Amino acid sequence: MEKRDLEQLLKEMSLKEKVDQMLQLSGAFYLGDENNVLTGPARDMGLEKEDLEMAGSILGAAGAKTLMRLQDDYMKKQPHHIPMLFMMDVIHGMKTIFPMPLAQGATFDPDLSKECAHAAAREASAMGLHVTFSPMVDLVRDARWGRVMESTGEDPYLNSCFAKAMVEGFQGEDLKEEGRVASCIKHFAGYGAAQAGRDYNTVELSEHTFREFYLPAYRAGIDAGAAMVMTSFNTVNGIPASTNQWLMRDILRREMGFDGVLISDFSAILETVAHRSSADESEAAVKALEAGVDIDMMTSVYAANLCRLVEEGKVEESLIDEAVTRILELKNKLGLFENPYKDADPEKEKKLILCKEYRDLARKAAAESFVLLKNDGILPLDLQKKIAFVGPYTENQEIKSSWSFTGDEKDCVTIKSAAREVFDAKRTSYHNGCPVIGKDVELIGFTGTEKKEISEQELQMMEEEAVLLAKEADFVVMPLGEHYLQSGEASSRAMLDLPEVQMELFRKVTAVNPNVVVVLFSGRPLDLREISAKARAVLTVWFPGTEGGHAIVDVLTGKTNPSGKLPMSFPYCVGQVPVHYNEYSTGRPNLPGMKEKFRSKYLDIPNAPLYPFGYGLSYTSFVISPVALDQDQMTKEGSITARVTVKNTGNCAGTEVVQLYVRDDFSSVVRPVKELKGFERVTLMPGEEKEAVFVIKEEMLRFFREDGSYGSEEGTFTVMIGNSSAVSEGAVFTLA
Ligand code: BGC
DSSP: OOHHHHHHHHHHSOHHHHHHHTEEEETHHHHSOHHHHHHTHHHHTTOOHHHHHHOSEEESOOOHHHHHHHHHHHHHHSTTOOOOEEEEOOSSOSSSOOOOHHHHHHTTOHHHHHHHHHHHHHHHHHTTOOEEOOOBOOOOOOTTSGGGGGSOOSOHHHHHHHHHHHHHHHHOSOTTSTTOOEEEEEEETTGGGOGGGOTTOOOOOOHHHIIIIIHHHHHHHHHTTOSEEEEOSSEETTEEGGGOHIIIIIIIIIITOOOSEEEOOTTTTTHHHHTTSSSSHHHHHHHHHHHTOOBEESSSTTTTTHHHHHHTTSSOHHHHHHHHHHHHHHHHHTTTTTOTTTTOOHHHHHHHTTOHHHHHHHHHHHHHHOEEEEESSOOSOOTTSOEEEESTTTTOOOOSOTTOTTSOGGGOOOHHHHHHTTSOGGGEEEEOOSOSSOTTOOEEETTEEEOOOOOHHHHHHHHHHHHHHHHHSSEEEEEEEOOGGGSSTTOOOSOOOOOHHHHHHHHHHHHHOSOEEEEEEOSSOOOOHHHHHHOSEEEEOOSOOTTHHHHHHHHHTTSSOOOOOOSSOBOSSGGGOSOOSSOBOOSSOSOBTBOSTTSSOOSSSOSSOSBOTTOOBOSSOEEEOOOEESOSEEOSSOEEEEEEEEEEOSSSOEEEEEEEEEEESSOSSOOBSOEEEEEEEEEEOTTOEEEEEEEEEGGGGOEEOTTSOEEOOSEEEEEEEESSTTOOOOEEEEEO
């Protein structure tokens, strides 16, 4: 549709019709009996029949046939035959589930995530969807927060690379293209900084930290063309994000130039009343509209109030026109006025879902995301040995993560089924050993409390059988981990340990067999002190998705050499959280030469995390040469080239993620001790060496200066290149 036709359409729409475009309801309202909904949930929400029939978009329903039918019904009733938008959380896959986003961050391979996002978009669009609420680009530092699994980690540069890649993977060049969906980046802004890691809690950040660390990934997503942005639940410096004019108008719209659709998070506008920042729903509606929030997700705050507020002269109708124009423009960009079903196609849906190509991609992505934290040489496994798989993830299909409800765990490959394809049946045994959680852990899922009852006696028997198998084996592989509901939304934890029932099993097994490899499932960094001390190898596999079992066996057997690097520090213990590598310099660093007592440190634990950002081992070894700079002076217009030679000094082919860190040695504002500015995956055969080359330009040295302006400052910079954020040796140049 031409722009002027859209303008004409807007003119012809009634005020009520416009306001209903700004309403998003759950797909569940449309899938059951309409009368039940009208007399039940819709009535409770203060919605009229007309709102239900005319809402401009729905969330959370999928399936080509279903959505085509809903679209037909809607367009028949809609006075101007405007098509409806179908949105959903397609976070790390639709039906083929790829590794969770934090795991994808561990690949340091944004191109691979772009492919995964494209595959997810193809499955989702064949199932009738138009928009995905993804990627979540919130920076995370606090492992207690359950949603760290949805982020790509603690680094603004890494997050920005993934934000761009995922948006491009979902959207492609043109939203009308087949197999593309619009991407909604979230949650604007700063949601990852919830105080004490407690979900939905207050966010208080200095503007400097907010801009330096938290905003870059949103900006990268917007620059990549994300069609939508979602608000966050939290306050930003005292004002809830969803009614925050400074955040939405000044920063998002003006500074970042975002002109797409801004949707509230689930009931976030209404929640400003609970924040006690809006007196009532009407005030919340006015404030959110004035902040430029176009769609109200799942409440009637807009639908039940805006028409009246316009009539009473309390809000300008032009603000509603502005919002509806953006919504209609999105529908138009998706080509819905010409083809309201977009790619919905039951045949294509059948063909694409879980096809071999996507399963292979999921297997590759999962294997690339695993991080080898410790290995004394026990891995890769010697298949001639007697091996026992003992632990609750041995035969467990719940390996998708809590943010992948579109996928079906029945499609997930377990470790046992994958291992059986490779390991000799006579020399290999399998036992879950215990349930994932014991009596001490209570979890609430979408459908209520998750508790699998198991008696003390049954547990004891399970353990005894498993320990016996462990005793008889040469090596024991222990697939342990958090329950998938221990991370994700509303799943904050104060302790970062494994369920006690699993630790008991671990202790019993290590007591009878010291040759233990732990395969660790988790949605977040955990306190791994005991596991690391007692196991001979630890492989973090996050929640790996549909092909998890295959990918794990690929890595355990050495078919795939691990190359993942931590996108988030694994703390020494919970008392250290939030811990991140890019901390600001203090006046009393914990360095030799300073008076021992009065340093910035703990009395009882080290400052360093157990495993730092960027860390991860390989089955081979690499040597990285000292950094060589092509010159030691740089002008603002010029550039400096930093080089290292990377050599594979081990016995098998492998990939090293070479990381470039830069430190601004002196500046008007205190800066991080180092910042990631580049990385490259270098694959080498045994004995082979290659150069990794990074070009440093002035724009990479910019920051928010003392006067609030953004730019670089003259002086010296230290360039460090290594295989984790623990690198310290570097070369110095001067920006003049
Ligand atoms: C989450 C969002 C999600 C939305 C819709 C909210 O609870 O915070 O990330 O997109 O629900 O499912």
